[in-house]
Amino acid sequence: MKRFLSFVATVLLFAGCQHPGTEPGDTEMDTYISDLMSKMTTQEKIGQLNLVTPGGGILTGSVVSTDVEQKIKTGQVGGIFGVYGPEKTRQAQRLAVEESRLGIPMIFGSDVIHGYKTTFPLPIGLSCTWDMELIKQTASVAAKEATADGIFWNFSPMVDVSRDPRWGRISEGAGEDPFLGSEIAKAMVEGYQQKDLRDPTTMLATVKHFALYGAPEAGRDYNTVDMSHLRMFNDYFPPYKAAIEAGVGSVMTSFNDVDGVPASGNKWLLTTILRDMWGFDGFVVSDYTSVNEMIAHGLGDLQQVSAMALKAGLDMDMVGEGFLTTLTQSLEEGMVSEEDINKACRRILEAKYKLGLFQDPYLYFNADRPATDILTPVHRQLARQAAARSMVLLKNDEQLLPLKKSGTVALVGPLVDSRNNMLGTWAPTGEARYAVTVLEGFNNVLGDQVKILHAKGANICNDPDFAKKINVFGPKIFIDERSPEAMLKEAISLARRADVIIAVVGEATEMSGESSSRTDISLPMSQKKLLRELEKTGRPLVVVNMSGRPMAIGEEVELADALLQMWHAGIEGGNALADVLFGDYNPSGKLTATFPVNVGQVPIYYSIRNTGRPQGSDEFQKFKSNYLDAPNSPLFPFGYGLSYTSxxxxxxxxxxxxxxxxxxxxxxxxxxxxxxxxxxxxxxxxxxxxxxxxxxxxxxxxxxxxxxxxxxxxxxxxxxxxxxxxxxxxxxxxxxxxxxxxxxxxxxxxxxxxxxxxxxx
Structure with a gap:
């Protein structure tokens, strides 16, 4: 009989977590909020549970709220997002504070996923730095910039473990490992919130998406998730729990179901696990209209699913307004209780108290701050460092890299001079106009030391129907007026005149991210053809892969003499790439998600369990666990990354x-x-x-x-x-x-x- 060896650890894991700086048992806070709630009508309490977006600002979904101004004045809005700038946010807050009956301030949120205006590499790229202090610093900078623009509640970090690169939102997380993911979750929460939420340069963090969002069937976004409780607790829950232990202020639910129940209405998740087992004392917000989407899951009409969500432990309804429009009737019909509404309302009010809003509702609306706190040289320098450290060297035959700052370089590829594709997906607060392209970065770093020849060479893809799907939020795939043949001919002619070729290829930003799942995670054929022809020139070929996910790039590895995984590296990506390729920074990134040989190996990850018929090597053995047409081993394993040294x-x-x-x-x-x-x-x-x-x-x-x-x-x-x-x-x-x-x-x-x-x- 095995005996328990870690009883103390068990007790600590199941006990409640005391959050630094929040003092959940604060008598003064409890007294203040109890007094306030005694003055509130039931409808005003329900209003605190309503999160709206007026549209026209930072749009992150397909639905916008209506008649927002009137709802604020009548106490029907607890929080707002999609509004930024201290003048606009102050104006909106004034409606709540000075024109509603009780003057309860609103909380202002946004998706600040990998930087605010100073955009850092995608989270999966940042994770490849394995540098917790650096990651914490990027979160602190994001908080400083966002709060300067009147936003002090962040829908980040996303900590969903994912082992399926078909899923587009793998770009937003830390990869496949729960241990590393937990460390990164902790670093980001500490970076956003720091030690005092009343400091106007800090912001309330939200861990998302609770839970298991990164494991949808077939890698298709929003799809069903089905796994054992053992896998949940051992492999997927740890990063969420780490964020709770770090004191995260809020939790966002996921779109998927868990054990057949959508997360936004799943009491086992939101109460049994989150509150009873882990001791979370903040508030829970739905994802964008996820309460309403429970109807499509088959759980009932809007009144039924809204009541179900509230009783499950959901406190705030994002955009869907099911709480606002149905809870009064549900209360009358006994579907919910006054206690259910009070509990949710109190949690929202507690968050506002901890943020200092009752003391100063205009704390975050300083019109002088944007000029001094946003896009500063110090912030951009940190973005450049983060970008360089996120890049992973995957191949470097005969020490081709680093390149010398001399001679002639052919800089080829559809992503060389594509400003709109530098920031990466889920950068709704960033602005592409501030981004440094690869071509600009090379000119900045090299000056006149190296002659740079530039050609596009190929479109990201040649399919206009595919491009239309990618360009929903603006042009990311631009199909050139020239024929593919003409562009290819120009690139090859140019490449033959160079000492070395650098081909920058990969994905457009919206080829990964939300609602961007792919069944084919290889390079589009237009770019494959370009690389094949460049290899035939006989010139040394450096391939730079700019993507938001691990890709099946086996052919590209064979064609290249050196290959660097750049990810989408953010606002300073162009400068950072030149720093790395020309030796100003020695790459140190390591993969946090396995690269498959082909999509048929997916899901693939390092921490596999042995079968009863394991195959000891990649040499095929009949009646062992293997494939007929591919090895068991990945193209590149978790943790892999080369350096210019050894x-x-x-x-x-x-x-x-x-x-x-x-x-x-x-x-x-x-x-x-x-x-x-x-x-x-x-x-x-x-x-x-x-x-x-x-x-x-x-x-x-x-x-x-x-x-x-x-x-x-x-x-x-x-x-x-x-x-x-x-x-x-x-x-x-x-x-x-x-x-x-x-x-x-x-x-x-x-x-x-x-x-x-x-x-x-």
């Missing part, structure tokens, strides 16, 4: 052979920079439970450390393993570690081979 791992040492519940094991490894450049390495630690009561993953990330090592130097990197780090959820959802043998792997990616063993007693 790192050697040796001397993996455990300070003791056994571990108990009361102590810890120190794991140390020596890492030597044996190459010719100074560089950073993400040292990764994985653990495998060799025998367990349920099939264990082959290995799990349990630690990482990004270290700078000058060329020729050696650094000792140390990790600590405790019993609670080895714990997992069991079929009865108890959480503890089981005694037995464990294996530790340390290296530069999830295929790390340097290993040692210890026993948990």
């Amino acid at each position: 790192f050697e791992y040796k001397d993996l040492i455990l300070d003791k052979p056994t571990l108990t519940n009361l102590d810890e094991i120190k794991v140390s490894v020596s890492v030597t920079n044996s190459g010719d450049y100074d560089g950073e390495e993400v040292v990764q630690l994985y653990v495998r439970d060799m025998v367990a009561s349920i099939t264990p993953p082959m290995r799990l990330l349990k630690g990482f450390n990004k270290v700078f090592i000058p060329k020729g130097d050696t650094k000792e990197v140390t990790f600590t393993i405790r019993a609670q780090d080895l714990a997992f959820y069991h079929p009865d959802l108890s959480f503890y570690a089981e005694p037995g043998e464990f294996k530790v792997f340390v290296g530069g990616n999830s295929n790390a081979s340097l290993s040692a063993s210890f026993t948990l007693e």
